[in-house]
Amino acid sequence: MPRHTGELAVHGHLRQREGKTLLVVNGRLSGRDTFLSTTLRLEQPVRVRKVAVRILTFDDVTVLSPLDPVLPQERAGEEWSGTLLIPHGARPPVIPEDLAQAAAEAGVDTGGWSLAEARHLLTFLSEAGSASVRAERIGMIVKALGGRS
Structure with missing residues (x-):
């Protein structure tokens, strides 16, 4: 069984919060499960083949929170880009x-x-x-x- 069924190009900027570097996505991801752990292939500011992240989608923003520290804190504010490996397709809406x-x-x-x-x-x-x-x-x-x- 594949570990992911889709790939989604994402980009944004790095933000420092409570001693952790977060990847803030430019544009909110909708139709994806939040609090889902998945993998990000980071292209810039550093190339990292596999970054384990948790997808956190709020009302107006999506943040990818690395599960292990992989980015130096001094990189906060820099742009980033990569590919999010989605373990399943978009969640179809459920009609009540x-x-x-x-x-x-x-x-x-x-x-x-x-x-x-x-x-x-x-x-x-x-x-x-x-x-x-x-x-x-x-x-x-x-x-x-x-x-x-």
């Missing part, structure tokens, strides 16, 4: 049962949504604070997408 049922009843095909669209809509739905707000948002999503041609 209540939304899937309402969409099916209205003839809306949730399988045709782009990943970005699905993530946006599912985040909107997941932020509903009560059952009534959730039901209202499901209705809005189905109505909006049902009117597309």
Whole structure:
């Protein structure tokens, strides 16, 4: 079984935090598991064939945290680039049962949504604070997408 199924070119800048050098990614990685440990092939500022990292994705940033210290602290602020070896493909969004049922009843095909669209809509739905707000948002999503041609 392969140790990774995909490769993703990444780049960013090095940041020093609490005595550790972190690799901050330019642009947030979405659709990837966070807190996942994987391998980075670092090309610059130094060439390191295998760096074990943990992917940490927050609201607005993704950080690769080396599991072992491999970069000198004086390199903080420098640009870096490399290839992230992804152990699996992008996480497909999971359509909640209540939304899937309402969409099916209205003839809306949730399988045709782009990943970005699905993530946006599912985040909107997941932020509903009560059952009534959730039901209202499901209705809005189905109505909006049902009117597309």
